[in-house]
Every structure is written in structure tokens, then in C-alpha cells.
Amino acid sequence: xxxxxxxxxxxxxxxxxxxxxxxxxxxxxxxxxxxxxxxxxxxxxxxxxxxxxxxxxxxxxxxxxxxxxxxxxxxxxxxxxxxxxxxxxxxxxxxxxxxxxxxxxxxxxxxxxxxxxxxxxxxxxxxxxxxxxxxxxxxxxxxxxxxxxxxxxxxxxxxxxxxxxxxxxxxxxxxxxxxxxxxxxxxxxxxxxxxxxxxxxxxxxxxxxxxxxxxxxxxxxxxxxxxxxxxxxxxxxxxxxxxxxxxxxxxxxxxxxxxxxxxxxxxxxxxxxxxxxxxxxxxxxxxxxxxxxxx
Numbered sequence: 001x002x003x004x005x006x007x008x009x010x011x012x013x014x015x016x017x018x019x020x021x022x023x024x025x026x027x028x029x030x031x032x033x034x035x036x037x038x039x040x041x042x043x044x045x046x047x048x049x050x051x052x053x054x055x056x057x058x059x060x061x062x063x064x065x066x067x068x069x070x071x072x073x074x075x076x077x078x079x080x081x082x083x084x085x086x087x088x089x090x091x092x093x094x095x096x097x098x099x100x101x102x103x104x105x106x107x108x109x110x111x112x113x114x115x116x117x118x119x120x121x122x123x124x125x126x127x128x129x130x131x132x133x134x135x136x137x138x139x140x141x142x143x144x145x146x147x148x149x150x151x152x153x154x155x156x157x158x159x160x161x162x163x164x165x166x167x168x169x170x171x172x173x174x175x176x177x178x179x180x181x182x183x184x185x186x187x188x189x190x191x192x193x194x195x196x197x198x199x200x201x202x203x204x205x206x207x208x209x210x211x212x213x214x215x216x217x218x219x220x221x222x223x224x225x226x227x228x229x230x231x232x233x234x235x236x237x238x239x240x241x242x243x244x245x246x247x248x249x250x251x252x253x254x255x256x257x258x259x260x261x262x263x264x265x266x267x268x269x270x271x272x273x274x275x276x277x278x279x280x281x282x283x284x285x286x287x288x289x290x291x292x293x294x295x
């Protein structure tokens with residue numbers, strides 16, 4: 001009744017209560033938490049990376065270039081980058097399909113399959129490498145029939161890609177799953193009611209909304225593949241100029257007590273990972289702006 005009276009002609013205006021906003025953060029002890037976070041990041045992340053770059057820079061420019069552009073180093077870059085790209089491409093397709101199936105469908109064993117996705121996180125990478133080598137060796141369960149078809153996996157660049165794909169798959173799946181769960185299935189139903197086929201609704205409506213998350217998962221998977229060591233060295237064969245990855249070459253230099261050379265090689269891979277992450281973040285920001293503008 002009071003609202004009606006206030007809305008009636010000639011009635012005095014109702015004074016609305018003024019809301020007061022506080023600039024104080026909701027989290028208690030925010031400054032202390034922020035300080036501890038920055039100290040942790042400086043000691044555990046920034047300081048080791050800075051020491052790595054500093055050690056590599058101590059060689060001098062000429063020696064640094066000579067080490068990182070040697071024939072063996074260039075071959076290791078080629079093997080690492082090509083295998084990581086192949087593994088990431090596989091995970092982008094298979095990881096996307098797996099995440100979609102786990103979110104949108106209900107079937108017996110779904111929870112078990114969802115738990116198995118995290119298996120590469122739970123087991124040591126060396127154990128994964130030994131298991132993959134056993135499976136894909138010439139007398140293994142998978143290796144024997146593949147070699148009968150003329151496909152050799154163990155001790156080849158293909159085996160390196162298999163190991164990288166195994167260890168980096170969870171990054172794609174776990175990045176896409178929350179976005180798929182938050183995506184309302186009614187969007188696809190609305191597209192279907194407007195006459196779009198299931199495939200067109202997926203391509204035009206669902207997939208564009210998932211591209212930023214997919215790019216994030218792909219970037220993490222690629223970065224993880226670049227730094228993979230334990231699972232790769234068992235199945236790679238570690239042949240210089242053929243199946244030797246960059247992480248192993250840096251480890252060999254450490255075993256030779258050539259720490260500056262190891263730091264120089266590691267600095268190159270660190271720079272490659274940073275550049276790749278910056279490019280992916282720029283693409284994500286551009287896609288986000290494009291999606292906001294198209295709404």
C-alpha cells in the first residue's frame with residue numbers, strides 16, 4: 001500500500017536508503033596474504049629463473065650463440081618442438097572430444113574414465129615412460145602389431161610425441177570441462193528450434209564459446225610437452241641429432257659439469273615457452289574482445 005501511495009499523484013517521494021560501498025577487501029588479512037604470495041613467487045619462481053638466465057648470460061654473447069646454435073642443439077630443438085606440436089595437436093582434438101563426452105553424456109564407467117584423466121598427474125613420469133616403452137616396444141602389446149604395419153613407435157620421434165601426449169592430456173580436458181559445464185544446453189536447443197542442424201549448431205554456437213578455453217588448455221599442454229623429461233627419455237632412445245630432446249641435452253651438460261652451457265640451452269627453451277604463452281594470451285584477449293563486440 002505504501003508503494004502505491006508513493007506512486008500516486010501528489011504523494012511525497014519516498015527516500016530510498018543510500019547504499020554505502022566499502023573499499024576494504026572482503027578477505028581478511030589481504031595485505032599479509034598478498035605479501036606472502038609475492039614473496040613466494042619471488043623466491044620459488046622468479047629467483048630460480050633469474051639465476052638460470054644470469055648463468056647463461058655469463059658465457060658472453062659469442063659463446064652463448066655458439067652453444068645454442070650448435071648442430072646438436074638445433075637438432076634437439078627440432079625434435080622437441082615437432083614432437084610437442086604433434087602431441088598438442090592430438091590432445092587438442094582428442095582432449096576436446098573427451099571433455100565433451102564426460103560433460104554432456106551419462107554412461108556406465110563415466111566416473112572411472114573421468115578419474116583416469118588425472119592419472120598422468122598421479123604417477124611419476126619415469127613410471128609412465130617405462131610403461132609406454134613396454135607397450136610400444138617391438139615385442140610390446142601395441143608395438144608388435146604396429147611394427148607389423150610398418151609403424152615403429154619406440155625409440156623414434158613418434159614415441160616422444162606419444163609420451164608428451166600422455167603427460168599433457170589432462171591440461172586440455174580439465175581446462176575445457178568447467179566451461180562446458182557452465183554452458184547451458186538450452187543454447188543448442190534454441191539453435192535447433194531455429195532450424196540449425198546439430199552439427200551447424202555446434203560449429204556456430206558452441207565451439208566459438210569454447211575456443212578461449214581450448215587455447216588455454218592447448219598452451220598449457222604445449223608448455224608441459226616442451227619441459228617433459230622423465231616420460232620421454234625411456235621411450236626416445238636418446239640418439240643425438242635424431243631422438244634427443246633439449247631437456248636431455250641440458251641434463252647431459254650438467255652431468256659434464258658444464259653448467260653455463262646447460263643454462264644457455266635451458267634459457268632458449270624458457271624463452272620459447274614464454275613467447276608461446278604470450279602469443280596464446282594475446283589470441284585469447286583478442287577473441288574475448290571479438291565475442292564482446294559481436295554480442
